[in-house]
Amino acid sequence: MPAPSPKPRSLPARELMLSLSSQLGGGTLLGVGIWVTVDGKSFLDIFGALSSSVLQVVNVSYFLIVIGAILLVIGFLGCCGAQKESKCLLMMFFSVLLIIFIAEIAAAVVALVYTSLAETLLTAVVTPLLKEKYGTDKTLTQIWNVTMNEVNCCGLNNYTDFTDSPWYKEHKTYPEPCCKDKQPCNSTIAAESEVPGCFHQILEEIKTNAGVVGGVAAGIAALEIASMAVSMYLYCKLDQK
Numbered sequence: 001m002p003a004p005s006p007k008p009r010s011l012p013a014r015e016l017m018l019s020l021s022s023q024l025g026g027g028t029l030l031g032v033g034i035w036v037t038v039d040g041k042s043f044l045d046i047f048g049a050l051s052s053s054v055l056q057v058v059n060v061s062y063f064l065i066v067i068g069a070i071l072l073v074i075g076f077l078g079c080c081g082a083q084k085e086s087k088c089l090l091m092m093f094f095s096v097l098l099i100i101f102i103a104e105i106a107a108a109v110v111a112l113v114y115t116s117l118a119e120t121l122l123t124a125v126v127t128p129l130l131k132e133k134y135g136t137d138k139t140l141t142q143i144w145n146v147t148m149n150e151v152n153c154c155g156l157n158n159y160t161d162f163t164d165s166p167w168y169k170e171h172k173t174y175p176e177p178c179c180k181d182k183q184p185c186n187s188t189i190a191a192e193s194e195v196p197g198c199f200h201q202i203l204e205e206i207k208t209n210a211g212v213v214g215g216v217a218a219g220i221a222a223l224e225i226a227s228m229a230v231s232m233y234l235y236c237k238l239d240q241k
Contacts, residue, residue: 025220025227026071032216033064063107067100071224078231087238094231101224108217122199126156134175135167145175153198154178159190161197 074096081089133140148154155161159178162168167175172186179185180193 025223026068026073026075028068028216029064029071029220030068033062033066033068063103067104070096070100078227081231082234085234085238087235090231090235090238094228094235097224097228097231101221101228104217104221104224122156127161130155130161131163131165134162134165135170141167145177147198148175148177151198151201152177152195153201154190154195155197156199157197159187159195 074093077089077096078093080086081093129140130144134144135141154175154177159174162174162178174185174187174190176183176185178193178195179189180195182189182193
């Protein structure tokens with residue numbers, strides 16, 4: 001009688017952990033990177049043409065997208081190395097994860113630094129931008145109008161941010177949200193309306209986004225450490241065979 005064909009070996013827990021942890025981390029980073037990229041662009045539209053320093057925040061999101069895609073791919077590498085008991089693949093998996101882990105720490109430091117500078121950058125850049133372009137730059141004007149209407153705020157600090165702006169010079173009035181839609185929106189009505197600036201709302205949104213990204217990154221880092229530990233454990237076990 002012919003020998004029965006061997007049953008296909010089921011995927012053990014160690015291989016599943018290597019594969020799923022990397023792919024879960026990669027998928028999460030990919031999603032967060034896309035989210036921050038889209039949300040970050042909305043902030044840049046509000047702020048206009050900011051300095052290259054502020055643009056680094058959006059660049060970090062592209063970094064997350066790239067790292068997420070790489071993690072998705074190397075998840076298969078780790079699984080294959082564990083299943084085939086290949087020391088070369090396991091060491092390659094460990095090395096790539098270690099490089100990514102170090103790069104993520106560097107990216108986190110960059111994000112924290114620029115988040116801490118958000119208050120200074122907003123005050124120094126956005127107010128002059130409103131005085132220079134509000135009323136002439138259609139995109140910036142429209143986005144600020146929508147923002148002020150939805151958030152119920154006026155300018156970055158208050159209505160005086162629009163003083164001497166192209167809009168004020170042409171119409172001799174402030175934007176309607178600064179006067180709670182009372183007409184005409186002059187300095188007297190704007191001062192009496194006491195509509196708060198958008199500064200704190202925008203800053204809080206930026207800090208919230210940074211906090212969410214930081215929390216997700218910490219979880220991903222834990223998964224990566226676990227994956228590296230498992231891969232090194234399997235590598236050492238193969239040495240004992």
